Amino acid sequence: xxxxxxxxxxxxxxxxxxxxxxxxxxxxxxxxxxxxxxxxxxxxxxxxxxxxxxxxxxxxxxxxxxxxxxxxxxxxxxxxxxxxxxxxxxxxxxxxxxxxxxxxxxxxxxxxxxxxxxxxxxxxxxxx
Numbered sequence: 001x002x003x004x005x006x007x008x009x010x011x012x013x014x015x016x017x018x019x020x021x022x023x024x025x026x027x028x029x030x031x032x033x034x035x036x037x038x039x040x041x042x043x044x045x046x047x048x049x050x051x052x053x054x055x056x057x058x059x060x061x062x063x064x065x066x067x068x069x070x071x072x073x074x075x076x077x078x079x080x081x082x083x084x085x086x087x088x089x090x091x092x093x094x095x096x097x098x099x100x101x102x103x104x105x106x107x108x109x110x111x112x113x114x115x116x117x118x119x120x121x122x123x124x125x126x127x128x
Contacts, residue, residue, distance in 0.1 A: 027125050031068040031087075043069070044101070048118045050092070054101040059094040064107070066091050071124040088120040 029040035030053050045052040051067075059065065070087040092104035108114040 050105040052103045063094045085123045
């Protein structure tokens with residue numbers, strides 16, 4: 001029966017398939033176009049590979065959207081030498097949708113774009 005316990009432990013530990021360390025929410029907001037005025041949406045989980053965005057908007061998995069990410073501190077204050085990173089636009093594909101939000105995987109054209117995003121994310125998180 002020990003093998004059953006080991007199998008259960010392995011199955012439970014292998015359910016998280018994330019490839020990058022996630023940062024908790026509260027430091028970033030996302031803006032995207034829905035046909036109306038952009039509204040900042042809270043990001044509760046973000047990494048260089050993807051994010052979870054709290055929103056009531058219903059996006060189907062496979063939908064490609066452009067997100068403008070911004071440090072939450074600067075959501076109401078434009079960058080004017082305050083030391084906060086400028087907003088960063090990134091394309092993403094919706095990979096999961098639930099009632100309170102959706103998860104996206106970021107789409108980068110090359111390694112340089114991903115590295116630039118990594119620097120942006122590191123700077124935005126360090127401002128918290």
